[in-house]
Amino acid sequence: MTETPRLDRQVCFALYSASRAATAVYRPVLEDLGLTYPQYLVMLVLWESEPKGVKELGEELGLDSGTLSPLLKRLEAMGLVERRRSGEDERRVAVHLTPAGRSLSSKASGIPRHLADAAGLSADELEQLRTTLERLTEALHRAH
Template identity: 55%
Template sequence: MKTRTAAKPNAASALLLDQQLCFALYSANLAMHKVYRPLLGELGLTYPQYLVLLVLWEQDAQTVSAIGERLFLDSATLTPLLKRLEAAGLLTRTRAVEDERQVIIALTAEGRQLRQRAQSIPQAVFCAAACTTGELRTIKTELEKLRDNLARQE
């Protein structure tokens, strides 16, 4: 099996902002949030809240830890987010009967109905990206690969 090594940057350019992968990711993330903000604002959601709902729309009634695993978030970050969604009437938090240490997160009727209103968001983001389906699929695949490689370094 062949081991890949990262190319070493030229010493003079190593600390140039435009040479930083992290900055390209960071600035793309900022641009993506600018696209999502008005779309989600119409639904009264923040981007992290939208991600939680996406997970629950795929499969309702999950534990906090399962949602956190899926979103790469720890429970300390996720819990306040879930409390705000509960206060908004979009989900419920209940202790599991078989293990009271586990909290089950489930959509309310209002949370399930919000899915219909969110249907147009992916297409709006696709249009804003101004890339082909193939280009976006490649970018997504490469970003997931990068994420997984970086996660292995922990």
């Protein structure tokens, strides 16, 4: 006899619940910066290295252009980024931080610590969890 699947035993539900809980912890901190969580992710990538091509940015974040374009449009309207067409290839659009976008980085520097404190895990435990989740993500991408 096969056991009936239970919600509390599903890895997918644990991941979903953890993701929602983490986003909820981020929300008030990000509201102070005027950012949504997806906008914060875009800014994180740009703070690491900019300019970034729109296609490159989408690949790094795992977002299609239909999702990324409105995010970029909103960040541009907020004065945090600029999209510029390449002089060499009109089809290529690069995303650049504005001075306001660059300065927001220092205001956001405490956000990872905020999540770590809320999680109640040590730095080593968080690093191990991140590594495990990256391995899981890679394996699941290969599986489909």
